[in-house]
Amino acid sequence: xxxxxxxxxxxxxxxxxxxNDLPPPRDLMIQIDQKNEAVILPIYGSMVPxxxxxxxxxxxxxxxxxxxxxxxxxxxxxxxFNPHDANSLKYQGAIYLKEVSFRSKDPRxxxxxxxxIKTLRRQVMARESERAExxx
Amino acid sequence: MTDGHLFNNISLGxxxxxxxxxxxxxxxxxxxxxxxxxxxxxxxxxxIVSVTWMKVPRTSQLGIRVKDGLYYKFTGFRDQDVTSLxxxxxxxxxxxxxxxxxxxxxxxxxxVDLNGNMLxxxxxxxxxxxxxxxxxxxxxxxxxNDVILEFHVDDTTGANEKDSLMEVSFHIPNxxxxxxxxxxxx
Numbered sequence: 001x002x003x004x005x006x007x008x009x010x011x012x013x014x015x016x017x018x019x020n021d022l023p024p025p026r027d028l029m030i031q032i033d034q035k036n037e038a039v040i041l042p043i044y045g046s047m048v049p050x051x052x053x054x055x056x057x058x059x060x061x062x063x064x065x066x067x068x069x070x071x072x073x074x075x076x077x078x079x080x081f082n083p084h085d086a087n088s089l090k091y092q093g094a095i096y097l098k099e100v101s102f103r104s105k106d107p108r109x110x111x112x113x114x115x116x117i118k119t120l121r122r123q124v125m126a127r128e129s130e131r132a133e134x135x136x
Numbered sequence: 137m138t139d140g141h142l143f144n145n146i147s148l149g150x151x152x153x154x155x156x157x158x159x160x161x162x163x164x165x166x167x168x169x170x171x172x173x174x175x176x177x178x179x180x181x182x183x184i185v186s187v188t189w190m191k192v193p194r195t196s197q198l199g200i201r202v203k204d205g206l207y208y209k210f211t212g213f214r215d216q217d218v219t220s221l222x223x224x225x226x227x228x229x230x231x232x233x234x235x236x237x238x239x240x241x242x243x244x245x246x247x248v249d250l251n252g253n254m255l256x257x258x259x260x261x262x263x264x265x266x267x268x269x270x271x272x273x274x275x276x277x278x279x280x281n282d283v284i285l286e287f288h289v290d291d292t293t294g295a296n297e298k299d300s301l302m303e304v305s306f307h308i309p310n311x312x313x314x315x316x317x318x319x320x321x322x
Binding site: 013014015016017018019020021022023024025027028029030038041042043044045046047048049050051054069070074075076077078092093094095096097098099100101102103104105106109110 | 147149150151152153154191192193194209211238240241242243244245246247248257264265266267268282284289296297298299300301302303304305306307308309311312313314
């Protein structure tokens, strides 16, 4: 049911209204803000929020050097099973952030992050598809 | 001219996260020293090209662009510092700081701006994030519409951050007209 729920999702969901609504800056690491449904990424010393509805998939892997990697893929138009048409029509000419990947020193933190993103995303998607069904 | 302004808790931001330090802004320019010694940033007044202010969570960020294309970001200013430094830059360098806004909406679509070494992802005319192209080790075109930027990695990468950015990719739909057949594509 992901495809049906995407009609509204990221186009209208907003993570934060004000700069100071972001959680207090902590360590420079990926954070999940459940309340605001945001994934917050450390990019160049800044914490950059993305609404979880913009996330398409998240995965992690580790190498033999005890490094751990996390890859977050975002929704972009034209992806199979994820028609973003309302969105891409509304924002023609936009460029999309498609993917980010991070290396982490803390595998446990990364596996927590992956789980949290997946759970939060599922909750938000379920809620949004319910809302869409009620609306019709 | 008195000896300008001294700030004790100002972080320099960049690829590897942020470093706390001491910033001196005086009539000759800008001098930042890392708290634990070591790295220093020394900018001559005459090399400053532009100055920006941006409100970030709970504090303000000062952006200093210099002649060789480099761009420094200092974080940790109070509102009253912003006011006094704005006046200072106007009087000392004849530069009026511009205000930038940070996007916190959480969207992943917007525009890409290239300015000097910096690539800025803008969402709704506000800045979502910036990366320095000087740190990009490789760019790749994937398919017709995706551009991948890979960042340099070495032992010091992420020295003071837990999670370090390795790769970013942008999707540029066919409907985009900004980068059609342009060798400056991001």
